[in-house]
Amino acid sequence: MASRLSLKYGQRLLFALLLALVLFVLFPSISEAHAVLLRSDPAQGAVLSAAPTQVRMWFSEDLNPTFSTAAVVNAANQRVDSGNAHVTGTDPREMDVSLQANLPPAVYIVAWRSQSADDGHILKGSFTFSVARPDGTVPQLSGNTQSGQNLQGGNTTDLVSGQLDAGTLLSFIMITLADLGIVFWVGAQLWHTFVQQVSEAGDAEQKALEQQAEERFARYLAIPTLIVLLLANLGILLGQALTITAGQAGQLPATLVKLAANGHFGTFWSMREIVIVLAIILAVFSLLNKRRSENLKGLLSWGNLLLALALLIATSLSGHAAAVNSDLLIFAVLADWLHLLAASLWIGGMLYLSLAYLPVLKRCTPIERARALLAILPGFTPLAVAGIVIMAATGPFNATVHMTSWEQLLNTPYGRTLDLKVLLVVILLLVSAFHLWILRPRLRNDYKKYVEAHNLLQASTETEQEPLDEKRSQPKAQVRWLEATVSRQGATLSRVLRWEPLLGVAVLVCTGLLSVFAGTLQPALPQGAPSGAPAPTRPFITNVKTSDNKFTVQLNVTPNRFGSNVFTVTVLDSSNKPATNVGVVIDTSMLDMDMGTDTIDLQPDGKGHFSASGNLSMGGHWQLRIQVRTPDNTLHEARVKMFTPF
Template sequence: MDESSRPHRIPYQKPYGHRRRWKHVPVFALAFVFGMSLALLAILSGGPISQLIPVAQAHAVLLRSDPAANATLRVSPTRVRLWFDDDLVPATSRAIVDDATGHEVDHRDGQVTRSKPREMTVTLPRLPGGTYTVIWVAQSTDDAHVTEGSFGFGIVGPNGTVPSVAGQQASRGTNVLESATLDGPIIVQALTTWLALLGMAFWLGGLIWETWILPPGIQRDPDLRVPAQAAARRFRQLLPYLLSMVLLANIGVMLAQEAELAGSWSGAFTPSLLRAVLFGSRFGFFWWMREVVVVATLGLTLFVSRRSSSSWRNAPQAAEVAGRVPATSPTSPAPPDWWHAVLEAMRRVPHLPARLVRGWRRCSWPGRIELLLAAALLVAFAFSGHAAAVANAELGYAVSVDLLHLLGMAAWVGGLLYISSVLMPTLHRLNLRQYAHMLAQGVPEFSALAITSAIVLAATGSLNTSIHLASLQQFLTTLYGWILAVKIEFFLLMATISAYHAFSLRPRLVQALTRRKEIGVDATKQALVTISTSGIAHTERHAAPESAEGKGDEEEISEQAQRLAERMEDWLRREAMLGAIVLLCVALLGVFAGTLAS
């Protein structure tokens, strides 16, 4: 058959208006109860393990003061001292003392003690009898978040009158009201933090997919190799815009924190505040690290794109390509039930380290540099988050847990974002068989990594809960605890959806494709037998296999397989959407961690 007579490939276009209800998820309620039980067990104290886990009071929390809150003194104090649980930024942390009329009565010298970065003092003149209010603002050097509060004390008058200070602005001393207020800077900080996390996860997920899951150019099956290469090209086209979003989002995070500290957006650009946060805190150091990594990666991406896309990854050796056998093929027997599908995915888990090593070896020098830059960005995010707000003795433990949590989130959620935003649009430009083949054989390569990431997230999430929540009451009564509950719920929904499409839809899709392939092979054999027994010319008998081969190359899939592939795509997109919501919860946890009272 000549090329002009072969059928033309028509790109697959998913029908518009395709909508399906969320069903086949009756275990959502059980999953939610199970996940909430894990969270509650994680924050219950009393066990021997809980004594080994450090507790992080988020941001800079006031521990005690002298005079104490609501104290009644017979002699005017010469100064007010405040002690916090975190190192403070000296240039932006301050305290004042007001009288009952709201006038400042101190010497206007409130400052952080130089030799004791967790102590703040303000000196006072000799004060007459009455009630006074200490108002403080503290900025943590670890995560740069701002907390504020106030408490009152009283001085006995000359005639022995005892002022009433009990309960005076006591609620503000817990830092809950101020930190939970949804003002402009808080909203902008939450959104920009979310965008930064989203871009970081998307970038790392794409790198993991190209290096670890389906590296472009090494698949022996063309139905996997062609989509993998096309998706890699699309990802490289989107990468500069993705990195620019992370760069701008990091700037937005910094400006929102400055506006929160200054009390207005105009004060966010004050040189003294910017200098204090960017160059006078640990958060500032890792913020610069985040920006430098993103700028370096952006420059590397533009440099490689100007040379040639083929130099981005080293070409695999012929022996390596020939020795790579796809784990699952549409012509191989499908798992008979969901349990065997689970076992099939679990058998891939021990091979993940070896696949990572092979992926690293296949990378060219720009690819290896990009992987190192991605790891550096992950470290910078961990050290500039609220996980770093712990004592120096427990900093390594807390940051290590958060680093693993971010890595698992980037691998799972970032991989889903890659599938929904890069791979699926690429598949829609190919024919229907390639579309279904990639969903049946290529996407399941991601299952082993997704299972491992889910286990890591469950374990590190429980440890993070133990670190940041000191009691069950905080989980039930603080905004931080409520957001954490929502995050756990969406995480469990993601796990349930992943199990449904990986262990139910995908085996049925493989069965449908296998059955269609077997029917086509049987029909070809029957045609050859009929031709040979009917006395057709020898040349026509030789033309029949070529025609059958050409038809097999372009064969369409069954209607059942098409429906299953579309349903699998729908659930993958929904899972990616839930992953973006989970990242939003992570951003909100960092912003509202100040609702955790000491």
């Protein structure tokens, strides 16, 4: 009965996880990849007839103003900006830098560094624009000109080109160690809570083996894993500090404090460390207090499970999932949390099986080892299958949702790493399928035959008193043959289970590389006019009634393209005549990501038309809230959704 209940629980868990996956698919626009540069003014490659007075840049995520900055240099690598790069007060995703007056005709390089206020990741990159000569000719960069200078020494393009400098290499190692630590430790807690339920319904020998595996984890694996996890999270912060300071040791302490104390990322990074410290305290208490009551054991088990789930939540809230439109934040964090949970269920469970459970079986006979594997693996299978389904679905989606073209799979470090990760996942799936559908059924069938033959031989031995004759030697030979077969198959299954987690570790290594290579997926910035004519666009024109049906609003947005547009509104009253004694204001909001709300105050022409210039900062889906205010100070509102091409 207990076994059936635990299997039903596994089925319910699988159903709940699949339902959460459906919710994730219903909200696809939820994944970002660091604070990536979306567009700039001047645009990349723009050729200008006159020198600009400033450079404006817009990014995909809110910027941390403490560590986001930019510099502009000429072909001789001399700075030509005023040193006042800053995140604007009106838009946390915009960074501006002023230029020196009357810049001569030349090619200029803008070198920028961004730190996401949400996930803490740091990106660096550069782009160029040109000021044409009076005769219209365009200056060119020489072949040996650097593409940009580090804002504090070094080269700015390491993360963009995929090269690993010291800070980035340290970040990669620490991110990988943190991922491994989280997946293994959380996977162990899930194993103790769910897989062990199957063992509790088994016999005393199986319970003893599971208890020995749990004791081995507590004695040799739990505390070292948590300490590595604690240090790895510190290393992630140190890697960011090295990137920001370009390795200048004197600036590291102050930078580390600022990173931990500032922004959304710093808050949840601190939460991760607090959870890990609490988990270490529980692990030490469990190790020292060996004579625990059953009630205390249960409390410690559920306490560790709650800490494991809290660690996953803190990790999700300090990652890419937190850097999305606030309307989708819950679903984004849920999707990222599910991905981490899936990795813990599948890869973490395999690591626990390999490092904690299989070593305990070495003291068993081959037949006992096979019996133990056949008893424990059915309890792990529902969790592993759930993890496979969700990890296989959310992983590639989270990785590719911000890719702009299929070519990036081959021509960027991020894309090539993603290719390798997908290949490793496919191999891992095939290996898992091999032991689930081929090795284990064979072992189960032959073990069943062995048990039946062994029992028959035992029964015949107990009932017959004459000396062993040829008639009884045949069953004994069959038992020996089945015993050898079961032993060989059990050893093969053990080897597969012991080495299979290495593929999972390789997948997590690729995940760490994807994190540091995300900067190589920067979208191509809109080119300047000389690089080619923009794609043709049409003005956006529509008629809509206010929510109280008292006015009809005629809206015209020209040219309906990212950048500056002219917004024209004609307000018609109930008799379909232009209303001239009203005021009109438009609020613009980006629907694809949270970029704040801009207000455009339209000016009347006295004939019922109201117009003004306004900025649509990027292509995509927009919502316009048109407010018509009458002389009695009553507000009449209409909402319009539109798509603006790049």
